[in-house]
Amino acid sequence: MKRKITTSTVLLLIITLVLSGSTFACTDIVVGKNASTDGSVITSHTVDGRYDSRIQIIPAQDHKAGTMAPVYENIVYADHKDLVKLGEIPEVEHTYKYFHGAYPYANEHQLIIGETTIVGAPETANSDEAIMTIEQLEVFALQRCKTAREAVKLMGKLAEEYGFRESCYRGECLTVTDPNEAWVFEVFGVGPMWTKDSGKPGAVWAAKKVPDGHITVVPNISRIGEIPENHADMEDILVSDNYKETAVELGIYDETESKFFWNKVYGDMDNHPWEPGCSNRLWRVYNELAPSGNWKFENAHNYPFSVKPDKKVSIHDVIALFRDTNKNTKHDVTEQDGWFYENSKGEKVKSNLATPQVAGDMIELLDLNNYRPIARYYCSYFFVSQARSWLPDEIGGVVWFGLDNPENSPFIPMYVGIEDVPTSWKTLNRDKFDRDSAWWAFAQVDDFVNLRYGELREKVDSVLNPMQNHIFELQDQIEEKAMILNITEDQDAVKELLTNHTNSLMHWTENRYWKLADELYYEINNNNN
Known part of the structure; x- marks a missing residue:
């Protein structure tokens, strides 16, 4: 009409x-x-x-x-x-x-x-x-x-x-x-x-x-x-x-x-x-x-x-x-002409600055045709969830949760049966840098990798991929233990087990990302060459 x-x-x-x-x-x-x-x-x-x-x-x-x-x-x-x-x-x-x-x-x-x-x-x-x-x-x-x-x-x-x-x-x-x-x-x-x-x-x-x-x-x-x-x-x-x-x-x-x-x-x-x-x-x-x-x-x-x-x-x-950024598609912004230059040998090469996480000023400067991907640098938090009918609610419901950009951050299983999370995951001040807030650890890594994406993407993946795979591997183990406790009808023990598991993963990933941020900062520091 x-x-x-x-x-x-x-x-x-x-x-x-x-x-x-x-x-x-x-x-x-x-x-x-x-x-x-x-x-x-x-x-x-x-x-x-x-x-x-x-x-x-x-x-x-x-x-x-x-x-x-x-x-x-x-x-x-x-x-x-x-x-x-x-x-x-x-x-x-x-x-x-x-x-x-x-x-x-x-x-x-x-x-x-x-x-x-x-x-x-x-x-x-x-x-x-x-x-x-x-x-x-x-x-x-x-x-x-x-x-x-x-x-x-x-x-x-x-x-x-x-x-x-x-x-x-x-x-x-x-x-x-x-x-x-x-x-x-x-x-x-x-x-x-x-x-x-x-x-x-x-x-x-x-x-x-x-x-x-x-x-x-x-x-x-x-x-x-x-x-x-x-x-x-x-x-x-x-x-x-x-x-x-x-x-x-x-x-x-x-x-x-x-x-x-x-x-x-x-x-x-x-x-x-x-x-x-x-x-x-x-x-x-x-x-x-x-x-x-x-x-x-x-x-x-x-x-x-x-x-x-x-x-x-x-x-x-x-x-x-x-985690998708349109890689290997016709909408991959990192493959557009604006990122390429001619080196001393006359070869056309891609700049290590080329990143899928482009903001408006970069789009205008390099005349990029940007197709917004799923993963974005300005994300505050994200999750992918499972609801499962064959499991008790405390175990069956799990929110795979993460902070900042899902391209560069781990997904942590947060079961609906848990009772608490670390203080740093309950703390946020975006108006100043805060090492007591987990969000800043993941945000800092994302910021640094996108400054020299071509060089640093591999370093982030060398930490993130084994970490995420290990977290995936633990899922069956922790749920089997939780089900054994559930059979004994010890619901408090089930909640304690799941809470401890989620909290340990949150502590581990946050601490590793603070360290990774320091490692990336060394790489981008312009006085270390």
């Missing part, structure tokens, strides 16, 4: 285009249980931008009748900004233990959630009366739900009742998983005129189940397509009752049209400003996991919601994709 263009629409589109150059650009890869090698349900998240990377484990709690739960803004920036209370909602009698970060991501029942901001129709921008940010919705889902389907319904209900508070005129997507199902949940506001007293829903939302044998990826664009007329009779799709009525009221949908495409109406696909980075990530994942599809980069917006992979996908495969 053709959107009715108004002055306010043009203004909001301009704002969206300007803001699209920011680092609000996360990637989620999802794998259904029958598409994974071991039956895991997998989701993931690169938290790209300056966000709170501290790990906080919020314990389960009981609450007295009549207690109210606060609703906050700035959860994503809580390491350097004060929380702002926007309102409150009735508390429930019991809340579950969950893992809190910029975007809260897991609970004790193997409910695990990834997040990625998606571009939306500017007309959906809500009024200040809307209070439910996406991260606050995650908090409530993790505190109150055991399954992905239950979480989707609760978040949709809360967004409708209290209004979805958009950021930067965009929608939001959550990839919600449990040991049996994976869902893609998308939510948008209903326009700046909404008030809670209007009696109308303060959000529109839709959720689509990833088929058990499929994979999908959400790279900052809406992935839910057609909403069938008979959706109420379908088990794999959920949608708010007001989705069509609201679109008509906002002037972004003509009700005479025979079909309703969610990603075109609310996801604003025809006016999408984030190319080519989103298409590249979508193309890369589909091309790697289902190459038989012969995916054309230029047609990425028309890819199906999900696909069956050519072979089953392991947790290692998804981690490898999170």
Whole structure:
């Protein structure tokens, strides 16, 4: 359909285009249980931008009748900004233990959630009366739900009742998983005129189940397509009752049209400003996991919601994709002409400065054509998770967690049964260099390697690859020990074992990266030649 263009629409589109150059650009890869090698349900998240990377484990709690739960803004920036209370909602009698970060991501029942901001129709921008940010919705889902389907319904209900508070005129997507199902949940506001007293829903939302044998990826664009007329009779799709009525009221949908495409109406696909980075990530994942599809980069917006992979996908495969920088593809920025020069022998050679982690000034200076890869230097933290139905929750749910750039940092198994992490992983001050914060160890290595990538990449790999392989090798051993303890019904011993294992790996990797940073600094120091 053709959107009715108004002055306010043009203004909001301009704002969206300007803001699209920011680092609000996360990637989620999802794998259904029958598409994974071991039956895991997998989701993931690169938290790209300056966000709170501290790990906080919020314990389960009981609450007295009549207690109210606060609703906050700035959860994503809580390491350097004060929380702002926007309102409150009735508390429930019991809340579950969950893992809190910029975007809260897991609970004790193997409910695990990834997040990625998606571009939306500017007309959906809500009024200040809307209070439910996406991260606050995650908090409530993790505190109150055991399954992905239950979480989707609760978040949709809360967004409708209290209004979805958009950021930067965009929608939001959550990839919600449990040991049996994976869902893609998308939510948008209903326009700046909404008030809670209007009696109308303060959000529109839709959720689509990833088929058990499929994979999908959400790279900052809406992935839910057609909403069938008979959706109420379908088990794999959920949608708010007001989705069509609201679109008509906002002037972004003509009700005479025979079909309703969610990603075109609310996801604003025809006016999408984030190319080519989103298409590249979508193309890369589909091309790697289902190459038989012969995916054309230029047609990425028309890819199906999900696909069956050519072979089953392991947790290692998804981690490898999170390290991806377009190497050996036509979009490898390190192979572009700007990095090459003629040496004293008249040979054309690549500079050791050539790196896939390019910022705007380098792109302009060398006239590079940059296709944003999955792994980025401005990532705050990242994870790839497993939810496994055949294991007790404490052992079955594992979040492979890391700090800074996933290309250059290890993934550490953080089981949902653990009770604590090292203090340095709970500490963050991005405004000054801090050796008491683990984040700085990994960030420093990433900074140094990208100063002379051609020379130092191999040195980082010589540390990172054996380290990561050793961590992988320990997984079966530690889980076998945990299961023996579980059989004896010694749950405290299970939690202690897993906590000690995760903590020892975090201490080891952090300490080795502080040392590696010193080694790299020696290499780049211009007085050591």
